[in-house]
Amino acid sequence: MDLSHTSPAPTAPPPTPPDSDPSAVKGRAVHPGDKIFRGLSRGSGITLLVIMAAIAAFLTYRASIALSANSANFLTAFEWNPQGDPPAFGIGILAFGTAVSSVIAMVIAVPVAVGIALFISHYAPRRIAAPLAYVIDLLAAVPSIIYGLWGALFLVPYLDGLTRWLDRFLGWTTLFEMSNPGSPARSIFTVGILLAIMILPIITNVCREVFLQAPKMYEEAALALGATRWEVIRMSVLPFGRSGIISASMLGLGRALGETMAVATVLSPGSVFTWHLLDPGSGTFAQNIAAKFNEADEFGRDALIASGLVLFVITLLVNGAARYIIARRKEYSGADA
Amino acid sequence: MSDNALTDRPQVTGPPSAGPSLARRRLPRWTPALVVLVSVGLGVGGGSLAGWESRVQQGLIAALLSVIVTYALTSLVEDSRQARDKVATSVVWVCFAAAVVPLVSLAWTTVSRGAELLDGYFLSHSMGGMTNIEEGGGVYHAFLGTVEQVGLATLMAAPVGLLTAVYLVEYGRGRLAQAVTFFVDVMTGIPSIVAGLFVLAFWNLGLGFGPSGFAGSMALAILMMPVVVRSTEEMLKLVPNELREASLALGVPKWRTVLKVVLPTSMGGIATGVMLAVARIAGETAPVMLLVFGNPLINPNPFSGAQESLPLYVWNQYKLGNAASIDRAWAGALTLIAFVMLLNLLARGIARWKAPKGAGR
Numbered sequence: 111m112d113l114s115h116t117s118p119a120p121t122a123p124p125p126t127p128p129d130s131d132p133s134a135v136k137g138r139a140v141h142p143g144d145k146i147f148r149g150l151s152r153g154s155g156i157t158l159l160v161i162m163a164a165i166a167a168f169l170t171y172r173a174s175i176a177l178s179a180n181s182a183n184f185l186t187a188f189e190w191n192p193q194g195d196p197p198a199f200g201i202g203i204l205a206f207g208t209a210v211s212s213v214i215a216m217v218i219a220v221p222v223a224v225g226i227a228l229f230i231s232h233y234a235p236r237r238i239a240a241p242l243a244y245v246i247d248l249l250a251a252v253p254s255i256i257y258g259l260w261g262a263l264f265l266v267p268y269l270d271g272l273t274r275w276l277d278r279f280l281g282w283t284t285l286f287e288m289s290n291p292g293s294p295a296r297s298i299f300t301v302g303i304l305l306a307i308m309i310l311p312i313i314t315n316v317c318r319e320v321f322l323q324a325p326k327m328y329e330e331a332a333l334a335l336g337a338t339r340w341e342v343i344r345m346s347v348l349p350f351g352r353s354g355i356i357s358a359s360m361l362g363l364g365r366a367l368g369e370t371m372a373v374a375t376v377l378s379p380g381s382v383f384t385w386h387l388l389d390p391g392s393g394t395f396a397q398n399i400a401a402k403f404n405e406a407d408e409f410g411r412d413a414l415i416a417s418g419l420v421l422f423v424i425t426l427l428v429n430g431a432a433r434y435i436i437a438r439r440k441e442y443s444g445a446d447a
Numbered sequence: 448m449s450d451n452a453l454t455d456r457p458q459v460t461g462p463p464s465a466g467p468s469l470a471r472r473r474l475p476r477w478t479p480a481l482v483v484l485v486s487v488g489l490g491v492g493g494g495s496l497a498g499w500e501s502r503v504q505q506g507l508i509a510a511l512l513s514v515i516v517t518y519a520l521t522s523l524v525e526d527s528r529q530a531r532d533k534v535a536t537s538v539v540w541v542c543f544a545a546a547v548v549p550l551v552s553l554a555w556t557t558v559s560r561g562a563e564l565l566d567g568y569f570l571s572h573s574m575g576g577m578t579n580i581e582e583g584g585g586v587y588h589a590f591l592g593t594v595e596q597v598g599l600a601t602l603m604a605a606p607v608g609l610l611t612a613v614y615l616v617e618y619g620r621g622r623l624a625q626a627v628t629f630f631v632d633v634m635t636g637i638p639s640i641v642a643g644l645f646v647l648a649f650w651n652l653g654l655g656f657g658p659s660g661f662a663g664s665m666a667l668a669i670l671m672m673p674v675v676v677r678s679t680e681e682m683l684k685l686v687p688n689e690l691r692e693a694s695l696a697l698g699v700p701k702w703r704t705v706l707k708v709v710l711p712t713s714m715g716g717i718a719t720g721v722m723l724a725v726a727r728i729a730g731e732t733a734p735v736m737l738l739v740f741g742n743p744l745i746n747p748n749p750f751s752g753a754q755e756s757l758p759l760y761v762w763n764q765y766k767l768g769n770a771a772s773i774d775r776a777w778a779g780a781l782t783l784i785a786f787v788m789l790l791n792l793l794a795r796g797i798a799r800w801k802a803p804k805g806a807g808r
Contacts, residue, residue: 147702148618154610155619155627158676161669162630165641168648225542233539249550251723251791253730255758256780259765260553263773272503307549314546338532361636368638370733371758375765396640396733403737411652418644422637429636433629 165422173416176409184416188383190398192406192413199413201420203381207298207392208421211373212366214302214387219309220359226310227317232343243318250311258375261304262296266376269295269303273388288388296378299387301394304372309362316361320354321347353436360432364425370396395421474524479517479537486512506548510541561781564774570782574743574755582771586779588745589760593786595749596660596739596756597729600667605721608675615676616683617705634673642666643734651738658740660749663756666734671724678720682713715801722794726787732758757783 177184179197187200226246230239273288273295280286328346337345348355373394379401380391393401399414406414490509517537522530572585611631615624646666650656686709694704710717740753741763757779764776 141700141702143702144700147705151610151614151618152623154607155614155623157607158611158627158634158672159630161672162634164649165637165645165669168645168653169641172648172652222542222546225539226546229539229543233536234543246550248788248791249554251726251730251787252553253732253758253783253787255730255732255761256557256784257553259761259776259780260556262765264552264556265549268503272507275504307546307553310546311550338528340532340535341528343535364636364638368640370638370640371762375762396638399640399644400733400736408652411647415644415648418641422641425636425638425641426633429633433632 169415169419169422172412173419176412176416179409180413189381190402190413192410197409197413201395201417203383204393204395204398204417205420206383207301207397208367208394208424210387210392211298211302211305211394212363214299215305215309215366216359216363218303218306219313219362220355222306223310223313223358223362224317224355226314227321228343228347230314230318231321232339232347243315246311246314246318250315254308254369255371255375257304257308258372261300261307261372262375265304266295266300269300273297273299277388284385285387287386289384289386290389293390294378295388296376296390297388298377298392301373301377302387304376305366305369308369308372309365312365313358313362316358317351317355320351320358324350357432357436360428360435364428364432367425367428368396368421369394370400373397374400472524474521478520479533482513482516482520482537486510486516506545510545513537514541557777557780557784560774560777561779561784564778565781569778573745575745577743579767580769580771582774584775586757586760586775586782588742589755589757589779590782590786591745591747592660592739592742592749592754592756593729593758593783595747596664596667596735596754597725599661599664599749600671600728601721601725603664604668604671604724605675608672608721608724609679609717611672611676612679612683613705613710615680617701617709631673631676634669635677637670638733639666639670639731640733640737642669643737645669646734647737657751658738658753659751660739660746660754660756663735663739663754664749666738667728667731670731670734671728674724674727675721678723679713679717682716682720683709685716686712715797718801719794719798722790722797726790726794729790730758730783730787732762735759736762757786 176192176197176199180192180199181196182189182198182200184200185205186202187198188203190199190203191197192199230243230246234242270292274291276286277288277291281288324347328350329342332342332346374397377393377397378390379393379397381393382391384391395417399418402410402414487509489512490505490507494505494508514534514537518530518534521533525533568583569585570590571587572583573588574584575588577584611627615627618624619627643666646662646669650662650665651658656662690708690712691704694708695701699707735756736759739756739759741759742753742755746752746754761776761779761783764772764779
């Protein structure tokens with residue numbers, strides 16, 4: 111639509127092009143402006159690569175300073191005491207907390223998100239579906255600190271009853287045993303629930319997009335054969351959307367692994383290892399960085415950077431796995447879509 | 448509410464217009480509504496009788512009950528396939544309810560608690576000269592800091608992101624383009640605190656600068672770049688090739704074709720993408736906390752000295768933990784959410800306004 115006033119062509123109709131000299135017609139002479147513009151855009155792409163390389167390099171460099179002075183086993187130790195003499199710190203408890211909270215978040219969020227996405231794409235009446243999709247889109251943009259604030263001041267008191275209940279009926283599993291029933295639910299379990307609520311909109315959005323793209327023909331064919339709505343979804347929508355669900359979950363997992371503020375506000379951290387998920391304690395990589403940063407001296411910051419490097423590598427692996435799955439499945443789903 | 452689920456039920460399961468003897472037995476249409484009512488009643492009533500006053504528990508019981516009752520009823524009256532279908536429907540509705548409740552509660556709490564303190568005074572004053580437990584104070588310094596940091600980050604990230612997208616779509620062939628595409632994907636997944644740590648390692652520990660708004664905006668720019676690249680790329684791909692070919696056929700050099708034809712055509716979508724990216728980084732707390740540090744005073748210069756920012760303000764007030772500061776945290780949260788939502792709505796507005804009308808793609 112903007113073509114009319116952008117093309118300089120009308121001033122010089124055929125045969126000689128207006129902006130280039132005659133030599134350009136026969137040869138492949140490159141316009142100097144072209145060269146500059148191409149260089150600029152290429153340069154921007156390279157800048158991005160340089161930034162990524164710099165991130166890896168600087169984190170590794172600072173981490174190596176900290177690790178060379180560490181007296182504990184970095185990967186397995188539970189304590190975090192870089193100010194000590196000799197300094198001793200390890201990511202054991204952080205790795206455990208990060209893994210457990212992310213797993214809880216994924217276990218809750220993925221089925222529910224798929225449910226909501228199906229609700230929007232196949233169950234809800236049209237009049238509700240469109241505004242609902244819009245609202246969930248907006249919710250994905252709510253800053254994590256607000257989830258954290260709400261989690262700490264609203265969710266924690268509300269989960270009190272649920273945690274006591276879990277303790278009473280599922281306490282025998284060790285996982286849900288509380289050593290101090292009635293204490294505020296500032297545990298890794300609550301963190302998992304909060305993370306689930308946080309990543310729900312993101313996973314839902316991607317899944318909904320995918321479900322809406324499921325081929326209508328298959329659905330109509332299934333309906334024509336007398337399938338119920340659930341059978342239609344199970345036979346034509348879900349198989350089509352499987353790689354979409356996986357990539358959406360990976361996206362959510364990446365968010366959950368690196369989430370800082372929502373965890374830092376809710377969790378009361380501890381450095382003693384426990385299987386009791388409902389007890390306060392444990393920690394995550396990002397939360398530990400946020401909590402220890404202010405009191406850390408330069409060496410302490412290097413130690414935190416070392417733990418950040420681990421988080422970086424983990425998220426790289428998760429993202430890489432997601433890309434791999436998508437790329438591998440694209441061939442199949444693309445062929446019959 | 449729940450009977451809506453059945454009103455648009457595809458009527459294909461029973462043979463159409465067959466005699467009454469062939470029609471399957473069906474539950475009446477108001478059954479789901481009744482089931483929900485009964486199970487909510489049982490959940491709340493039974494829960495409070497058993498002494499579980501927490502509404503989370505009562506809700507869970509009600510949800511479980513309604514799924515089970517639906518299954519039992521349908522498999523009794525209709526057949527097992529219908530029962531499975533009904534269970535799936537009720538599970539989907541339960542998912543919807545289970546997600547909507549916390550999200551609505553989040554929005555409602557923020558708005559109602561934040562509105563208590565949010566007024567002209569709060570928006571126009573800083574925390575200078577205040578003790579922590581004093582009431583009052585404001586968010587002006589934080590708002591100023593956020594606007595400056597986000598603005599600087601946008602100035603750095605938007606051109607690089609835009610040009611990278613142009614490179615990928617218009618020029619990119621071969622291994623460099625593949626590498627860029629891959630690392631843009633990877634960069635999207637970088638946790639915000641890692642971006643903060645990188646700038647810390649590079650700018651503060653490496654080059655020896657102190658905390659400043661600019662340091663924070665560098666980290667924000669790193670988080671923003673891949674988002675801008677992705678959205679711009681999508682938009683540029685939507686520009687029909689005929690436009691490019693027409694322009695090139697008229698002898699317009701490629702760079703002018705890109706600048707004058709391709710970019711203007713997709714400008715609406717690009718602007719939307721940039722705005723959404725801005726909205727995303729405006730709420731980032733972690734890198735700002737490491738690099739900008741926080742400051743109760745108004746510091747209008749983002750290049751020297753600690754600044755404040757909205758998310759950081761919320762975090763710091765929350766950490767103080769007394770009644771007055773918690774009130775301020777909520778009001779700050781409402782300010783932040785309003786700012787982010789405004790950016791979002793603006794972005795969507797641009798998208799709708801600039802969307803190609805009439806003869807579509």
